[in-house]
Amino acid sequence: MKVSAISLAIALSISPFAYATSCSQPQAQCAGVGYYGPNCCTAGHHCVASSAYISTCVSYAEDHAALPRQRIKSPLAVSEIATPVATELPQVSSYILNTNGKWDSAITKARSLVSKMSIEEKVNITTGMGWQEGHCLGNTPPIPRLNFTGLCLQDSPAGIRFTKGISVFPSGINTAATFDKKLIYERAKTLGEEFRAKGVNVALTPMMNLMRSPYAGRNWEGAGEDPFLVGVVASLTVKGIQENGVIATAKHFAGNEQETNRNSYSSYISDRAMHELYMWPFRESVEAGVGSIMCSYNKVNGTYACENDKLINGLLKGELGFRGFVQSDWSATMSTLPSANGGLDMTMPGDIQFHSGDSYYGKNLTKAVVNGLVKESRLNDMAVRVVSTWYMAGQDKDYPETNFDSWDLVPEKFVDVQGTHAQTIRQVSAASVILLRNEQKTLPLQNIQRLGIIGDDAGANAGGPNSCEDRGCDRGTLAIGWGSGTAEFPYLVTPFDGISSRTGKQFKIIPSLDDYDYEYAAKVASEVDVALVFANADSGEEFVTVEENVGDRTHLQLWHNTEKLIKTVADINPRTVVVVHAVGPVDMAWANHPNISAIVWAGLPGQESGNALADVLFGDVNPSGRLPYTIAKTTSDYPVRIEKNKDIKYTEDLRLGYRWFESGHIDPMYEFGYGLSYTQFNYTDATIEKKGHNVAVNVTLQNVGGVDGAEVPQLYLEFPSEAEQPSKILRGFEKVFLKAGQKQTTTFNLDSKLISYWNVQSQKWVVAKGDYIVYLGASSRDIRQKITFTV
DSSP states (O other), X not given: OOGGXXXXXXXXXXXXXXXXXXXXXXXXXXXXXXXXXXXXXXTTEEXXXXXXXXXXXXXXXXXXXXXXXXXXXXXXXXXXXXXXXXXOOOOTTTOOTTOOHHHHHHHHHXXXXXXXXXXXXXXXXXXXXXXXXXXXXXXXXXXGGGTBOOEEEEOOTTSOTTOSSXXXXXXXXXXXXXXXXXXXXXXXXXXXXXXHHTTOSEEOOOBOOOOSSTTOTTGGGSOOSOHHHXXXXXXXXXXXXXXXXXXXXXXXXTTOOOOTTTTTOEEEXXXXXXXXXXXXXXXXXXXXXXSEEEEOSSEETTEEGGGOHIIIIIIIIIISOOOSEEEEOTTOOOOSHHHHHHTOOBBSSSSSSTTOSOOSXXXXXHHHHHTTSSOHHHHHHXXXXXXXXXXXXXXTSSOOOOOOOTTOOOGGGOOOOOTTXXXXXXXXXXXXXXXXXXXXXXOSOOSOSEEEEESGGGSOOTXXXXXXXXXXXXXXXXXXXXXXXXXXXSOOOOHHHHHHXXXXXXXEXXXXXXXXXXXXXXXXXXXXXXXXXXXXXXXXXXXXXXXXXXXXXXXXXXXXXXHHHHHHHHTTOSSEEEEEEESSOOOOGGGGOTTEEEEEEOOOOOTTHHHHHHHHHTTSXXXXXXXXXXBOSSGGGOXXXXXXXXXXXXXXTTOOTHHHHHHTTOOOSBOTTOOBOSSOXXXXXXXXXXXXXXXXXXXXXXXXXXXXXXXXXXXXXXXXXXXXXXXXXXXXXXOEEEOTTOEXXXXXXXXXXXXXXXXXXXXXXXXXXXXXXXXXXXXXXXXXXXXXXXX
16 A cells, blocks of 8 residues: 555544653643543644544644634543434445455445345344354344345454364464465465354454563464564465455454453553554555454553544544454443444444343444434444445355354264365474574484483373363463464374374484473483473463463463473583473573573464474474564563553553664564574675665575575665654565575565654654665574665
């Protein structure tokens, strides 16, 4: 999308904590209903608006010459007894930034179908049937007389939750770690095939909240700390899933970066950070044609996300031109009138609380429409958005019926949809493995006679991989986190089984699978050529508590005191290899031990965990994963922890992740984008071709090592000073496979979107004038080539 096509003005919103120095006095809210809270204008200016969504601080002198506007005297507080909203809310046809023929045709069909519906039928389309009142986690009723089938909505990003005969895929964080666009898309396409075959209409994936804090429980469902990377993963996931006719759901919109107090805290995010960081992946999803977006539990700048007029109507449907429907997270709807008028199109699962038998929509919404508190045009818009998305996905013709029941796991009802998907899962899992250290060419494993496999994380959960509900325990190897983002394993290949299967009888394997049996672990370490020590760190969603972790992590240490296990082994064996299965960064003080010759970061790889790991350990696959987040030398270097306050201020603003470390001149343990290979690559001959605001950057890569492998060249951009950006921002990456000795030129295309910044005062995306420095390298800190262009 070009800058000229995305420069719709939206309400000026200056966060008091981020921009206080530019303001001299507080004024009324300079935005729509809710959202940014109190703003401020400089002396001699006041807040005026030309519509419900376009407002700014204007001088009194300029005000006389301005277009007719409505002066905002105070924030509009919408309550259950409020009068109807005076301004017309954005309708499906109002904004066409992401228009295409498929959507246009679907909207036309939907309007025709909705015109035949009664008010009650339209309300039913927007209201879930209630928890456990249908086959799926979320259900809307059919309208048989109009051949509308209703919708089945089902988790999760890792696989289809609450059913059998499905696959458990590598986590979102592992998928991002591949830095491989082809594999990211193939994973999504394969996952979408399973959703379709099970008769799921709406897949509740992808999750795209940013890793603001390494402690946050659901980080592993997402794609890391950088909005550009998360946006690429989100876009490709949406396209892959929806290619199957399944409606994808971008979630959780917005500011849902921790689990603690998620139903009550308010995320205070500056206008610029919202646009450049937290909205960016949703923007990419909208451009990819996503059918549904899920609003989150929390408040955003003082107003609940699912009734946030500025957030949903102003930014999502207005500025981004989103044409699908907005659904609530489960029980995240907090009202009737503010939610309906604020842009929420569907409440899930329908009841206010599980099994409560009542709803904020349903009869209450019908009554509000009849009484004129919600315009019937708004109800029509809600219904049209849902039905048009159904048409857009092609679900009106030959779509499979739902063939499972989330609440009745009877084997005879299962349709096995796994097919040959294990091959894709294994490939993605292996590509996501990150080699952090490899001294003395310890890996790949070769010329050894005795191998030690040490640690509970290498083995199986004695009760089976699904013995804990929603994977809410840490027993045996860790392959996925806990909560609604997980699924039932059809099987789980443990590291011990995968390695044993791969080696056969080539050499002897000696296991020690008890994290706390240090004496036996030491004995094994003394008897083997190489000692593999396995450790993990888990997290998940707040409705499950695991080992005193209520979703978010209480600490960043490895679980079960495996730091001691690692030291016990490393004190004895000079070829100690540590394998970590973790949801995100951990405290790696133990990594400085001189006998730890290799560190393998395996993340949460899904059902093919052990096989994929063995592929890398023995050199069948050359590791090519890269860190989608920063690992600090000490936990005190991270700027954000889990906050217990109800007001969470994003005071780091644009300095998220590696940008924080760069701006503070803090050296990390391992930087964003880092990862080693069994070979080496050179970067040469960086050149630039400039056409207007579009720039092509070329760089030549050569595999100068002795084995075939893949490199991930990354492009970081330093903006002119006018943009006031952090020093380096990711703006491109590719995965390039090269045979030993092979040379190839890679091209990055920078369009105006990628060289723009959000100008708060003008409320537009702006291309800064001046010199742009392009950094090309193997990570955010391993820069191999530098080149400049000028705008």
